[in-house]
Amino acid sequence: MKAKTAGPAVAMTAVSMVLTLAVVVMWLGTAMPWPVALVVGLGIDGGWLATLAYERRLAAQGDHSHAVTAVGWCFGLLAAGVLVAHALTAGESTGAWLAVAWLPVAAKAMWLVHGMWERTALTPAALGAIRGIQQEARDEAAVARARLRADAATEETRLTAVTAAGARVARVQAKTAATLAGAWSTLETARQGEDTGRALTCVTSSVTLGVTPDVTPRWELPVWGPVEQVSALALESAPALTDAQLDALVDTIRHSQTPALSYREMAVRFRAAGHSASEVRLRAAWKRVA
Known part of the structure; x- marks a missing residue:
């Protein structure tokens, strides 16, 4: 130079x-x-x-x-x-x-x-040092750009996967909601039908005959909705009833209204009153009383 x-x-x-x-x-x-x-x-x-x-x-x-x-x-x-x-x-x-x-x-x-x-x-050594510093800066800039591009691509892939999963979940939820809505509609239509109870009574007349002598058997489809669970502590603390006590309670609850209650209504009132008895004993007491 x-x-x-x-x-x-x-x-x-x-x-x-x-x-x-x-x-x-x-x-x-x-x-x-x-x-x-x-x-x-x-x-x-x-x-x-x-x-x-x-x-x-x-x-x-x-x-x-x-x-x-x-x-x-x-x-x-x-x-x-x-x-x-x-x-x-x-x-x-x-x-x-x-x-x-x-x-x-x-x-x-x-x-x-x-x-x-x-x-x-400048001396050749200084020029070499300057070139080394410039090259190091270029290398660091290139690595930083590559890291940013990789992070951006990873984030884009993650967001795409999350979005796709969310879309699948939304589709499944929508399908399930539509199915449940159809089932509720069908059940409500059947429950509100005028001939539903009469048809079920005719089909099961041999089973219900003589259970409630003075009451015409009446069938209803279950209603889905919130229920109140009986406290487990209350059930455990209630004293065990003898067969005579159980029969007396079942007869009292059954004749608490006129006409006499059905077994289903009696069982609901029996358990709502806080009494405890297995389904087998309760049904046996109902048969003895009825």
């Missing part, structure tokens, strides 16, 4: 010095002996070269002198002025000389750029 910035500056400086010397010799050679003109041209180029060398020495030491820089620019502008003055008096070749009159100023500008590069240049 140093050769890339210093090479053009050196080349433009050499060309500028050669052009300045040639112009001074041609321009002043007609007015004075050419050795004198040669000395003038070498003086301009030598002063420019000396200030440039001193300026480069200070730059190598990490120092800078505004006076030396100003003198160097004065020599560069003097050389450019000589070229411009010669171009204006050259007659037909004015354009050609003006085309190269900017080379001294350009050479000074190239040395300025080279000095700025030297002041900001």
Whole structure:
């Protein structure tokens, strides 16, 4: 990189010095002996070269002198002025000389750029460390992006699965609700029918005959709904009834209303009163009483 910035500056400086010397010799050679003109041209180029060398020495030491820089620019502008003055008096070749009159100023500008590069240049080790840090940052950014994409894909998959499961549950619940609604509707229609009880009584007349002599058997379908459970503690604490006590209770409950209660109604009232007896004993007592 140093050769890339210093090479053009050196080349433009050499060309500028050669052009300045040639112009001074041609321009002043007609007015004075050419050795004198040669000395003038070498003086301009030598002063420019000396200030440039001193300026480069200070730059190598990490120092800078505004006076030396100003003198160097004065020599560069003097050389450019000589070229411009010669171009204006050259007659037909004015354009050609003006085309190269900017080379001294350009050479000074190239040395300025080279000095700025030297002041900001880094060692290969520092450049390698910077490249390593940049590469590490790029790697971390790439890993973070990949992790975010993976997390987003996982979350999307999870949400899709949860949504699908929720949809299946909703469909099953809707189907179950429709089935239950149909069953309730069918049961309610059958229970509210006028001929339901009569039809069931006719079918089961042989079973119910003589159970309640003075009461026409009446059948009803069960009604689904909330029920009240008898406390287990109350059942356990109730004393066991003898057959005579059980028969008396069943007869009392059966004839508590007119007409006499059916077995089903009697059993409900028996248990609601807090009495405890197995279904087998209760039905046997009903048969004895009835």
